[in-house]
Amino acid sequence: MPPSPSTSSSSFSSSSSSASPSAASFSASTRTPGPEAGGTPATTPTPAGSPDAAPARTSEVAAAAHRTAARTYLVTGAASGIGKATADRLRAAGHTVIGADRTREADGVAIAADLATESGRAELASQARELTGGRLDAVIACAGLAHFLPATVRVNYFGAVATLESLRPLLAAGTAPRAVVVASVAAVHPTDPAIVEASLAGDEEAAATAAQNALDRGEGHLIYGSSKAALARWVRHAAVTGDWAGAGIPLNAIGPGTVLTPMTEGMLADPDLRKVVDTSVPMPLNGHARPEQIAPLLAWLSSPENTHVTGQLLFVDGGAEALLRPTS
Secondary structure, eight states: OOOOTTOOOOOSOOOOSOOOOOHHHHOOOOOOOOGGGGOOOOOOOOOTTOTTHHHHHHHHHHHHHHHHSOOEEEEESTTSHHHHHHHHHHHHTTOEEEEEESSSOSTTEEEEOOTTSHHHHHHHHHHHHHHHTTOOSEEEEOOOOOOSSHHHHIIIIIIHHHHHHHHHHHHHTSSSOEEEEEOOGGGGSOOOHHHHHHHHTTOHHHHHHHHHHHHHTTOTTHHHHHHHHHHHHHHHHHHTSTTTGGGTOOEEEEEEOSBOSHHHHHHHHSHHHHHHHHHHSOOTTTSSBOHHHHHHHHHHHTSTTOSSOOSOEEEESTTHHHHHSTTO
16 A cells, blocks of 8 residues: 555544443463463364273363464554454453554554654563563554655564563563564565665664655655565565564564545545555555455464464455466
8 A cells, every 4th residue: 555645544443332441450360371371282183982092072162262262462553444453353352452552542543652762662562561461462553654654664664673572571471472463465565775774773763864864865655665675575575483483472474455534544545546556555455444344364473373474474455465466
């Protein structure tokens, strides 16, 4: 989805109808981490009457209970769009969801933090530890910007990576921990190598400077895609390390196409901009998506049922990536 200079930020999307909860209401119940942190191992079918039949059945029952047990999630960007739709879906399924956004003005937002700043990222981690008692089962990072500004890189890459890295210790203490971040099909669009490389090197100021340079030379449209491309590459590299895969924590990204959110409504309302959007993100299958159509993939990737998918950028784009990269 190509960004527009006039696009309003839906940099944090929001969730459901409950008021901001107290720390006590989010305290995670005491659980003993075990092999399930990396998913329940598959069992080989055992003939009836075999001495191993009863343990196998017990294991299957335990696995089913594990998949349906209530979990504690933290969702950034929980005030609107994909974040809100995902938080709503998880709450409807009986899970506890801690919503984060830039302000607490929306229902379901418990943590106010500006992920464009180091202080905001530190505040997110601090409040998450307080509200959860130091245990999380899943993190879904939906916060993002689509401005022609350096702040887009600060939120989309550095804010997202800081969210995942700072909350990883809480995930390690949780049950069947999972992490997912929202990237974009724009990750396959042309990028600014200076933005991407500075981001992956962890040099935020250099990445912000590169974004400003792109804007100054009339290529501000490269900023959004560059931030998402860098994020997808970080996920691929980090997911297979000891900190993530070695700790039994699947880490993935999704790449939505054009989604009907506050971040895109301004572009799609303008016939000329809508034409640009649909040319750069062609979606032959069912056209533009609603946030509620993206949420199920995030919910599954962050569930105990996902035992082996990690390091992936999964496109949920109506076929856009297949058209844009037919030989990849």
